[in-house]
Amino acid sequence: MGMSWPHQQPNRRQALAAASGLVTGALLPLGGAGRAAASPAGLEEAALAAQYTNPVIWQDFADIDVIRVGATYYASASTMHYSPGAPVLRSYDLVNWEIAGHSVPVLDFGAKYDLNGARGYVRGVWASSLAYRPSNRTFYWLGQIDFARTYVYTATAAEGPWSRLTTIGTPYYDAGLLVDTDDTLYVAYGNTTISVAQLSPDGRSQVRTQQVFTTPSSVGTLEGSRFYRINGQYYIFLTRPANGQYVLKSSGGPFGPYTLRQVLLDLRGPVPGGGVPHQGGLVQTQGGAWYYLAFVDAYPGGRVPVLAPVTWTADGWPVVQLVNGAWGTSYPSPAVPAPPRQVTPMIGTDTFDGTALKPRWEWNHNPDNTRWSVGNGLTLRTATVTNDLYWARNTLTHRIQGPTSTATVQLDHSAMRNGDRAGLALLRDSSAWIGVRRDGDATRLVMTNGLTMDSSWNTTGTGSEVASASVTGSSVWLRATADIRPGAVRSATFSYSLDGTTFTRLGPAFPLGNDWRFFMGYRFALFNYATQALGGAVRVTRFDLSTP
Incomplete structure (x- = not known):
């Protein structure tokens, strides 16, 4: 194949x-x-x-x-x-x-x-x-x-x-x-x-x-x-x-x-x-x-x-x-009759309404279905205690759109527990994310890179925090932009907003890995995992995927 x-x-x-x-x-x-x-x-x-x-x-x-x-x-x-x-x-x-x-x-x-x-x-x-x-x-x-x-x-x-x-x-x-x-x-x-x-x-x-x-x-x-x-x-x-x-x-x-x-x-x-x-x-x-x-x-x-x-x-x-x-x-264009309706776009907004995920979404491995729900947004309850995103269950992924695209999510982090990590990643065998850390009852925004796998798909890096910012309130907007033009610089940038309008860049540009051996391309990924104990949760109230 x-x-x-x-x-x-x-x-x-x-x-x-x-x-x-x-x-x-x-x-x-x-x-x-x-x-x-x-x-x-x-x-x-x-x-x-x-x-x-x-x-x-x-x-x-x-x-x-x-x-x-x-x-x-x-x-x-x-x-x-x-x-x-x-x-x-x-x-x-x-x-x-x-x-x-x-x-x-x-x-x-x-x-x-x-x-x-x-x-x-x-x-x-x-x-x-x-x-x-x-x-x-x-x-x-x-x-x-x-x-x-x-x-x-x-x-x-x-x-x-x-x-x-x-x-x-x-x-x-x-x-x-x-x-x-x-x-x-x-x-x-x-x-x-x-x-x-x-x-x-x-x-x-x-x-x-x-x-x-x-x-x-x-x-x-x-x-x-x-x-x-x-x-x-x-x-x-x-x-x-x-x-x-x-x-x-x-x-x-x-x-x-x-x-x-x-x-x-x-x-x-x-x-x-x-x-x-x-x-x-x-x-x-x-x-x-x-x-x-x-x-x-x-x-x-x-x-x-x-x-x-x-x-x-x-x-x-x-x-x-x-x-x-x-x-x-x-x-x-192929000579065919007029379509009976317009097809559903593969980009745009999802507010996670209804009783099931829309088919544009796929989990990284099988989810624990007892620890997520949709309806009033997407609720992700921690499903794994780990320090490694590649081991974290219930990471929900969406293909990136070429040649450049931006994902923006609104994240309610008020129910996170100490040790929890939640946010928006660019997921592949070399990954990075922007998100929220809850430690010692303090909440911080961070940009983390250096999540890596070897050619046998074992984790070789669980990530390093390279930038951080303070956060107030219960919600934050997280944004990742991926430039995947073949032959271009091929990088991603991360930013955040506390009001949903003004976004601030966080961390350096992240070089997107180009090795074919992982076969799948990069995906935007929504995640929430625990490093100490289960029990925390986040709610994604909105996901927007747009192109310039």
Whole structure:
């Protein structure tokens, strides 16, 4: 999935530093580009004016699988140790997306996902697959966990509820699930050695599995399978992490034999300073046009989705449409009917109303659900006694928005206890935060940096206080601004306000780590942990995420 361990990918580090690469094609006409009118003439006129810009989502959604069900598009992405996992994105035009829900409601794969004696950083939900089965009108999510086994979840609506259908003993690494035209379920999977499995009609077990392809040494690593049947032929779409895309094609059925062709290699991508578009999926619009939704390595922001039209050669090979020899920064918008409604923005304000968290939020590992609540703001009661944020449960995270974004929270700290730490962090394997410390019945505002992990995700630094300020009253406004432009300085700054209007900078700029090995990009994180004893609480009454 672009998610193998580094020793499995000796070319990954060099590849991530490279620019981007792709191709072009023509089984079906590409179609126009508007999205405002349903009639062909209206679509054609709108196409002349409407364009979209890459990345279509400036947030961290990697290893994308994308499907269309009727007039709606859905996509899934990797989330590693964050819970709930495997977000389901929804769109009506392939350009504007919202988060509908999560396919994996809780990471119940062992105590390490509860931060209970062990940790699941850079484990959990890797590249997985999302499919829809018309015969029972059901969505399927399939993915392997910890190289141990494969899990299948189902739902009748993308927003859920999702429930576990089964576990399968074979770990389908970087799986692509195909619902064939005769309703048979197949899975393509593997790293370098690519296999195809057939599932039982109920999807609960494996009927057979067979190796169908071995990657030539001249190509290197292939993984990230996506499985399609298009015009009677079978295709396994594969990525060469992190700079190439290839495709296998079979005219003889799902088990091959397969022929390999390069789709792209070292193609310049649409994010300046970012990587090569790769490891996504193909999808066809209602009008017959094809698109490739891939991701670009754009650390420290993560891996961000980019979209390009695809045509097909006369003999049935996909070709990505380029602009001046590169994946375009912009293209004509897909020609689709007017959306039934506007999608929910991925930025903006959350006052934590209602009875559940909105799907834009994910916890760092599974939360202790007895120690948080929403309704009248977000209440975080201390759930862990620790001096290490990486061990603290109930840290709530939100993807940062590129290329620059600012998170502002209003924090009521009146119920904190001695030894408690609460605030707003920029969370990754190198982290920093601004927040409130309660010690000896005194309350102080602090900026802390130097929270670090090693390459095995063990804590190597629990942070150092580098700036402080006095605080009065029961509420404080905390602000973090992240500049994640690839190739720029890539830093964050922190500030605070006692009145919600005038903000004061606190502490030095924090350099955002750019190593790919953590895979996930930076997140804004709301936290409250105890260093002495449980019992304290804070309330976040408002969260604002804005862009300049």
